[in-house]
Amino acid sequence: MSFPVRSVLGASRSPLLRGSLSVRLSSTAAKQTTLKERLAELIPIQQENVKRIRAEHGKKSFGPVLVDQVYGGMRGLPALIWDGSVLDADEGIRFRGKSIPECQDLLPKAAGGSEPLPEGLFWLLVTGEIPTQEQVSQLSQDWAARAAIPEFVEEILDRCPPSLHPMSQFSLAVTALNHNSAFAKAYQDGISKKDYWGPTFEDSMDLIAKLPNIAGRIYRNVFGQGKLPAIDSTKDYSHNLASLLGFAEDPAFVELLRLYITIHSDHEGGNVSAHTGKLVGSALSDPFLAYAAALNGLAGPLHGLANQEVLIWLRKMQSKLGENPSDDAVKEYIWSTLKGGQVVPGYGHAVLRKTDPRYTAQRTFALKHLPEDPLFKLVGQIYNLVPDILLEAGKAKNPWPNVDAHSGVLLTHYGLTQMQFYTVLFGVSRAFGVAAQLIWDRALGAPLERPKSYSSAAIDQIFRDKQ
Numbered sequence: 001m002s003f004p005v006r007s008v009l010g011a012s013r014s015p016l017l018r019g020s021l022s023v024r025l026s027s028t029a030a031k032q033t034t035l036k037e038r039l040a041e042l043i044p045i046q047q048e049n050v051k052r053i054r055a056e057h058g059k060k061s062f063g064p065v066l067v068d069q070v071y072g073g074m075r076g077l078p079a080l081i082w083d084g085s086v087l088d089a090d091e092g093i094r095f096r097g098k099s100i101p102e103c104q105d106l107l108p109k110a111a112g113g114s115e116p117l118p119e120g121l122f123w124l125l126v127t128g129e130i131p132t133q134e135q136v137s138q139l140s141q142d143w144a145a146r147a148a149i150p151e152f153v154e155e156i157l158d159r160c161p162p163s164l165h166p167m168s169q170f171s172l173a174v175t176a177l178n179h180n181s182a183f184a185k186a187y188q189d190g191i192s193k194k195d196y197w198g199p200t201f202e203d204s205m206d207l208i209a210k211l212p213n214i215a216g217r218i219y220r221n222v223f224g225q226g227k228l229p230a231i232d233s234t235k236d237y238s239h240n241l242a243s244l245l246g247f248a249e250d251p252a253f254v255e256l257l258r259l260y261i262t263i264h265s266d267h268e269g270g271n272v273s274a275h276t277g278k279l280v281g282s283a284l285s286d287p288f289l290a291y292a293a294a295l296n297g298l299a300g301p302l303h304g305l306a307n308q309e310v311l312i313w314l315r316k317m318q319s320k321l322g323e324n325p326s327d328d329a330v331k332e333y334i335w336s337t338l339k340g341g342q343v344v345p346g347y348g349h350a351v352l353r354k355t356d357p358r359y360t361a362q363r364t365f366a367l368k369h370l371p372e373d374p375l376f377k378l379v380g381q382i383y384n385l386v387p388d389i390l391l392e393a394g395k396a397k398n399p400w401p402n403v404d405a406h407s408g409v410l411l412t413h414y415g416l417t418q419m420q421f422y423t424v425l426f427g428v429s430r431a432f433g434v435a436a437q438l439i440w441d442r443a444l445g446a447p448l449e450r451p452k453s454y455s456s457a458a459i460d461q462i463f464r465d466k467q
Contacts, residue, residue: 032134034142036201038127043197043443050444067459074270079451080278082269084125084436092357093267095121096128100263100357108136110236110258112251115365117236118261118432119143122208125266125436144233144240146209153177154217162222166424167299169222173214175292177207183286183442196284197443203287204435211428212237216244223418237261241428245416252369253414257425259365260407263358264426266433272297273304273427277434278441282449287438294434295427304423310346311408311419313337314375314382323374330381334389346405347386348396358403362410375409 033041062078069077085095095103107116107130119139123131131139153176160169178184182199191199216228225246232240238257242248269275277294281287298304321329337344349356363383366376383401390399408422440446454462 032132032138035123035126035131035135035139038129039197039201039439039443042127046440047444070454070459080269080275081446082274082278082437083128083440084433085266085268087268087351089351089353092352092354093263095266096124098124100361103262104259104361106130107262108133110239110254113255113258115255115258116262117238117258118265118429119237121262121265122432122436125433126439140236141233142205143209143237144231144235146206147213147231147240149173149177149210149213149217150180152179153214157214157217157221160221165299166218166222166421167295167304167427169218170214170424170427171292171295171299173218174207174211174288174295177210178286178288178292180206181286181288182206183284187284193445196445197439200287200442201439204439207287207291208237208431208435211431212241212244215241215424215428218424219245219418219421223421247414247416250414253416255369256365256410256414259361260410260425261429261432263361263403264407264429266430266436269437271303272300273430274434274437278437279449281438281441282446287435290438291431291434294430298427298430299423304426306345306402306404307408307422307426308419310404311412313345314378314409318375318378323378325378325381327381327385330378331385331389334382334386335393338389338393344386344390347390347399347401349398349400349402352400352402353398355400356402356405359401359406362403362406366406366410366413370410370413373409373413375412379406379409 065077069075083096085093086097087093091099093100098106103121103124104116107120107124109115110117117136117140119136120131123129123135123139153173156176157169157173160172182202183196186195186199213228213231220226220228229243232243235243236258238261239248239254241261242250242254242257247253267274269278273294276297277290280293281290285293301309317325317330317333321333325333334344363380366373366379370376383405386401387399390396408419411417411422411425
């Protein structure tokens with residue numbers, strides 16, 4: 001089952017976004033609005049827009065449901081509203097209608113930098129608008145001011161054995177942040193439904209702001225990197241994260257984090273982590289509880305661990321073939337992988353039917369910053385060989401690389417070689433998209449998710465009765 005891509009992308013460029021842009025341009029000439037102020041202006045516009053869409057289209061069918069989809073993990077089943085991004089099978093992910101190259105071009109950058117600041121991407125996800133440099137700087141300062149984590153959360157992390165997986169520690173810490181949830185307290189005090197978005201916004205801002213401190217503490221505790229430095233209120237989010245990890249001295253690594261967080265921030269609502277965050281949030285669990293659940297889904301080997309599998313496969317190939325293998329040797333290794341009943345990690349995608357633009361963005365970064373890196377050169381060599389082999393083998397509808405085919409190689413180049421930690425960085429990034437949607441879900445009064453389920457016997461009986 002498929003739907004017209006252009007109509008879906010067109011819907012992301014809603015009248016709300018087109019109309020609100022002129023409001024922003026006129027109002028910001030005199031005064032730079034904060035993200036929360038801008039959101040307060042947009043919410044009533046979008047509330048009316050949703051009412052209009054439901055009034056005009058609410059009783060229309062959005063497509064059939066196939067039994068194979070019910071058994072196949074709901075693949076392709078249109079069942080969620082997710083405003084931050086839409087995945088186009090041909091063009092890749094679009095954030096509020098903007099492609100990755102457009103985001104790289106339009107979003108504000110750090111002084112002397114060329115990659116977009118994640119702060120700007122979050123502003124785009126929440127409002128549908130490109131922020132000014134000043135608005136992004138204000139957001140950086142706001143997150144730095146919120147970055148400290150409670151002492152008891154520090155103690156929880158410090159008491160975790162190094163053998164406990166970093167993602168388990170990450171989930172524990174985010175869950176514990178619920179202790180100070182503004183939404184949980186407001187709900188207990190009887191807040192009106194129309195005001196749910198306010199404390200949800202505050203919790204979401206706190207969540208994103210505190211993730212670098214959590215990630216940095218986990219990294220240093222598990223891998224023995226010493227005491228954490230303080231957050232620098234004059235630096236951007238990615239620079240502070242790099243500092244907490246111990247890599248801020250390399251400007252190229254800081255730039256890599258800016259790109260990494262941006263391109264991993266959101267990927268529609270149907271992936272496990274995003275959907276889990278939305279589902280748990282629909283029960284009015286606060287953003288900390290909702291995102292902790294999302295992290296547990298991200299930790300699964302079919303979701304967030306793919307870049308590790310790519311790196312392991314590349315290392316094994318490099319160990320067997322040497323640093324500069326011939327094309328014939330690489331082809332033979334790829335075929336041996338397939339004939340052994342395994343997939344080529346990092347290739348193929350459930351939706352995309354061309355090279356993942358996130359892969360392309362990382363490849364462009366590597367060509368600029370590390371063109372002679374042996375692993376990067378191997379990745380490029382594989383890129384030239386794998387698609388034809390997969391097509392010949394009949395192994396993939398999409399034989400092109402996805403984002404995971406590249407990210408681990410970049411992190412490894414700069415010395416972040418601890419693969420168990422890679423999913424934590426993914427988790428820091430994905431919070432941006434989940435948090436943005438949680439804010440809008442509460443602003444628009446999204447209900448508790450409760451899809452209908454059927455037993456196998458019931459499905460069988462339905463079609464027997466139709467015979």
